[in-house]
Amino acid sequence: MCGAVRFEVPDAPDAPHTCSCRHCQKLSGGPVMSWVCFPLAGLVWIGREPVWFYTYPQKTRRGRCPDCGSQLCALDDGATSIAFNFSALDDSSDLVPAFQSYAHDAVSWLRPVTDTRPTAAACS
Template sequence: MNAPAEVLEERTGSCLCGRNRFTVRGPADFPHLCWCGHCQRLGGAPVMWWAGWPKDRITWTAGELTWYETFPGEAKRAFCGNCGTRVAAIDASEPNIGINVTALHDTTGQDLVPVAQSFRENAVSWLPVVTDTRHGSVG
């Protein structure tokens, strides 16, 4: 008797205008906040909220993202060329694709609660910082 195939929870996401749509399957890996200067400038906010999924668990279902190389050859980030929503990031050293959690339609999953924050030395003084419960390599 064969074991039933693993059923992975699917989540949908999109940019604000809806041109770019995607789904992710299965639990998020290493949800974290990032206070780095790139996240602050690109995100238009003091901090960005990231989580990773393996490439084969992300399906781009509509649209075409615009990629911007933040560190040429090492890191790039994707946004909607129409509405500007930040959607994803790829780090050459990181097997997962980073997804801006705020691009998901449902951000309530326990697996999305940040377990760490990167570049906390760059955090603004007037927002509380979350406790690091895990450490990872991604920024």
């Protein structure tokens, strides 16, 4: 990430997970993307803001850096939280994925993430 888009969130990260959907595979160039959620309330963009585009029409938008094109975040229409790619954070070393979205789309050699969520909710 080039650092043109930065953000601050006052809350602790929630629902760290991997996603194996076809969109994440294609956008990342790998078998998964790793995401963590934060409430939208209190989110402050610093510097430039992401350029948004839909990956699931009228449902999910992705935000990318307007300078380098890095995939930064995802936001469902009407959601109260936003998901950031682990690599968009200054420090993601303490984050451990608690579940895997779209496990049915995962490549066959990928070991599934054991679901350790206290509830069934992901980013919403």
